[in-house]
Amino acid sequence: MTLEVHVLGTSSARPAQGRSVSGSIVETPEGMFVVDCGEGFQNRLVKHRSQMKSYAGRRLKMSKVSAILLTHGHLDHTWGVLPWMQTMALDGRKDKLWVIGPTTSEVIDALLGSETEPEVTPSDLVIQYDMWMDLGATSDALGYEVQWVLGDGERWVNMxxxxxxxxPQPMKKVKISAYSTQHTVPSCAWRIxxxxxxxKFDRESSKHLPDDIKASLAAGNDVEYKGDILKATDFRSDTIPGLSVIISGDTAEQAIDSDCNLLIHEATFLQSHADIANEHLHSTAAGAARTAVECGANHLALTHYSARLDSHDESLAEARGIHGSVVALSDGDRLVLNDDLSLIHLIKSEEGWTQQV
Incomplete structure (x- = not known):
C-alpha cells in the first residue's frame, strides 16, 4: 500500500512564476482527501485528472473524496471550495462530504453557548462558513450531504x-489529526x-500443512501439529509499518507535535529573508528543514514559494543543508510514499511524469 500526494498548486498568496495557489489531493487505499482548495482549484483538477488518465492509465474518481481539510481561511487556500462543491453536485455526487477546518478557541466558546462575543478576523473560517451557507453550500441545495466542522485543535463543532x-474520521482505516500552527489567522497542519x-502470510513455507492448519495460522492463531507448536508469527513476514504525511499549510517555523514519514511544508522565503518570514508568520526553506528534523520526518517536500522566487533551486539547496531527504515541488508533481518508507518524486512534464533520480 502507498500514500500518494497530487500537488496542484505551489505558489503563495497569488499565482506567480507559472505556479498556482494551494491545493493538494492525498490518495489513500481507502479514498482521497483534498487539503486546501484555493481559487481555480477545479480547473487544475480537471487538467490533472485528464493527464492521469492519459499518462498514468488511471482515473481519479471524485466520488472517492471523503473530506476537504482546510489549513486556514486565507482565500488562496479556500476560494475554490464552493465552486468545486457545486460542480460535484452537477456531476451527480451522492456521497457525504466533510469540510473541516480551524477557528479560534473564542469562536468555539461562542458556538458552544458562551455569551462573550469573540473577536473574529475577516479570514476566519467561521465568516466564510456563513457566506458559503448564504451562497447555497447546504446539503439541500447541493443534493448531497455536507457536514461542516470547525475546531480549535481540541474541540470540534458540527456546524x-x-x-x-x-x-470526525471520514475513513475507517485512515486517521486524520490536526495540529495547531502559528499564522496570522487560525491555522493547523493536517496529518493523514x-x-x-x-x-504477508508465507504460503510457500506452509504448503505442506493441512488446509485447516494453514487457515488457523493465517488467522493469527498458534496451533499444535504432530506434537509441535506452530507459531503463527513464524509463517508471516514482518509487520508492515504505518505511513503518515503531514501538510503544514501556512505557518511560522515551529515544532509540529507529531512524527511523520513525509512532511510537506511551506517554504515561502529563503533564510536571507527570515525577517520578512517572521513578520508575516511564514517559514523559510531552512525553517521547514528544521521543522522536519524536529518531527523526525523521513522526507521533506517544499512548497508555497514567494513570487520573488523564480525557481526553487536555492530553496532546495538551503533545506538540503539541514535535512538529508528533500524535494522541491512544482505544480502537477506527485509524491508516492511506499511501504518501505521510500519516497518517489514524479515530476510533471509535457508528456506525463518523470521520476526524479
Whole structure:
C-alpha cells in the first residue's frame, strides 16, 4: 500500500512564476482527501485528472473524496471550495462530504453557548462558513450531504447542528489529526496516516500443512501439529509499518507535535529573508528543514514559494543543508510514499511524469 500526494498548486498568496495557489489531493487505499482548495482549484483538477488518465492509465474518481481539510481561511487556500462543491453536485455526487477546518478557541466558546462575543478576523473560517451557507453550500441545495466542522485543535463543532463532536474520521482505516500552527489567522497542519499492518502470510513455507492448519495460522492463531507448536508469527513476514504525511499549510517555523514519514511544508522565503518570514508568520526553506528534523520526518517536500522566487533551486539547496531527504515541488508533481518508507518524486512534464533520480 502507498500514500500518494497530487500537488496542484505551489505558489503563495497569488499565482506567480507559472505556479498556482494551494491545493493538494492525498490518495489513500481507502479514498482521497483534498487539503486546501484555493481559487481555480477545479480547473487544475480537471487538467490533472485528464493527464492521469492519459499518462498514468488511471482515473481519479471524485466520488472517492471523503473530506476537504482546510489549513486556514486565507482565500488562496479556500476560494475554490464552493465552486468545486457545486460542480460535484452537477456531476451527480451522492456521497457525504466533510469540510473541516480551524477557528479560534473564542469562536468555539461562542458556538458552544458562551455569551462573550469573540473577536473574529475577516479570514476566519467561521465568516466564510456563513457566506458559503448564504451562497447555497447546504446539503439541500447541493443534493448531497455536507457536514461542516470547525475546531480549535481540541474541540470540534458540527456546524450543521451546533453540537460538540470528536474530530470526525471520514475513513475507517485512515486517521486524520490536526495540529495547531502559528499564522496570522487560525491555522493547523493536517496529518493523514495509515496504521501498521500484518505482514504477508508465507504460503510457500506452509504448503505442506493441512488446509485447516494453514487457515488457523493465517488467522493469527498458534496451533499444535504432530506434537509441535506452530507459531503463527513464524509463517508471516514482518509487520508492515504505518505511513503518515503531514501538510503544514501556512505557518511560522515551529515544532509540529507529531512524527511523520513525509512532511510537506511551506517554504515561502529563503533564510536571507527570515525577517520578512517572521513578520508575516511564514517559514523559510531552512525553517521547514528544521521543522522536519524536529518531527523526525523521513522526507521533506517544499512548497508555497514567494513570487520573488523564480525557481526553487536555492530553496532546495538551503533545506538540503539541514535535512538529508528533500524535494522541491512544482505544480502537477506527485509524491508516492511506499511501504518501505521510500519516497518517489514524479515530476510533471509535457508528456506525463518523470521520476526524479
Amino acid at each position: 450543521n447542528d451546533g453540537s460538540q463532536i470528536p474530530l 496516516s495509515l496504521g501498521e499492518r500484518k505482514g
